[in-house]
Amino acid sequence: MAEVAISDAQERSAESPALAGLAAAEAPRAPAFIVTIYGDVVEPRGGMLWMGTLIDCCARHGLNESLVRTAVSRLVGAGRLEGVRIGRRSYYRLSEAARSEFREAARLLFAPPPVPEDWLLCLSEGLRDIDLPLPWARLAANIALAPNRDDLMPVDGILMRAKQLDGHGDLAVLAADRWSLPEVAGAYGDFLASHGGLRDLLARNVTLSPEVALALRLRLVHDYRHAALSDPRLPRAAYPQDWPAEEARNLFVCAYVGLSKAAEAHVGAEFLSPEGHLAPHNGETERRLFQLRREAAG
Template identity: 45%
Template sequence: MPADKDRTESVFGALLRAIVEDSPLKAAGFIVTIYGDVVEPRGGVVWTGNLIETCAAVGISETLVRTAVSRLVAAGQLSGEREGRRSFYRLAAPARSEFAAAARLLFGPPEAADWHFVQLTGTAPDEAMQVLERAGHARLGPRLAVGARPLPHLKQPAVVFRGEVVSGERDLGAFASDHWNLALHAEAYHGFLRRFGRLADLLAGGMRLGAAESLVARLVLVHQFRLVVLRDPRLPQAALPADWPGEAARMLFADLYLRLSPEADLHVARHFVTAAGALPEASEATLRRLSLLRESIRRDFS
């Protein structure tokens, strides 16, 4: 009924505004999310108009979209092409590997711990150390860092030592709390749970979103979960507090992604286009992502 539809749009709109106000979106980052969630698994190219329309739904203007696209092109992540009066942008080759790594992180099983120490040997250790810290490593000294996540690409030379916990595993938590600000990352997960727990409650209570709203909700979900996970040092379970909220956030992400995807993917098929025609509703890559998320939920309850 029209009244029910209007009420749903009003409730969802208010919730979306609250989520975005609590954690504002930047145009370039949100466009990267659109490519990662919608475009890359369907071939990597899309019409600029689709980017503009999708960003408008979360309050990002056409001017900001065009500026952000230009910057992504300059950064080597996108390349443009024209067909008649329409412009299309595709993922540049170097960016595809970055997107694949991010997809494994969001949709794949948890990573195994990969403890290692990095001794920087170049002439600009501060710059390289900042790269390591952004990638979840902890600074042990001016040139020495430790981490359990995959090593990021470093422009500076370094010596890398593999690490293994031989004894003292009970004290890993103390070691981690000495070198990482885990409270900061825990609060980021709690914020994600607060913002999207409300959406989960509404969907569980029978609220039905249309195709366009489902896609916007899924994109904001992916965007905000990606930001939290990428900043997380992703330490092994033995090094984390007993009440660590990361797993609960991952389960909420998986549940909402699966709930939103049927309608969201319909919207993609109906409206997103390339120079060769419409993007498909599904692809081998998108079906694989859904399968991995279902497996993660089954694993959690087994």
């Protein structure tokens, strides 16, 4: 018994810096964090989760039961969650619209597309009367510019492909103004400051309990997703030399992979759907990890 007690105490001591980091961090907004839980854990395993599991999971992040129930109610009202009652228990899943949105976010998190090399220019008098969808930016009343990306939302008008000529103008100054790049850099900086300690934690092979590993991974995904989705993903020449996106990406990839074995054990043990416990892992979660491991090795 004494040996078990010592082992437990050592594990709690090893976890304490990680737990302290979670405790010190500002609690996330409940609706957005619940969507993160569904996108990272629930959706790839079938999509439905018991409210009690959701409440327990959110409690680790400073979100009490009242906040969670209110957030779920608002997400249902906004058409982002759908609920079903089975016996005395309520279960929720992402709506089709929310699933489609997170599938796009998941692609950016787990299989990011290559950095674009050039631009698209749109000329149209119709641009004067519309709010441009991101990442389009207005250069003049009838001229808009966007990175040439496969996932770009089109706008009506004459489209031209453009490439900057070296030595002509300061593209980084234009980009910083049109796409609010200082704010995006701030989001990446906040992510690195909040999660940078995971590098040391994982490098020392500290044994984390499954519950703590999942809590750390969920916050990692939540904060990185916020930063990455705010990034317009422009050609590299449009960013300053000290752009923090690559460092943030490397941290996300290494930490996600390093936390996942223990984190997924907690999912399999504690997360309940109408059919019972969610699977610790399946084809979709293995595919995500394979992509990240390949990226880390490359």
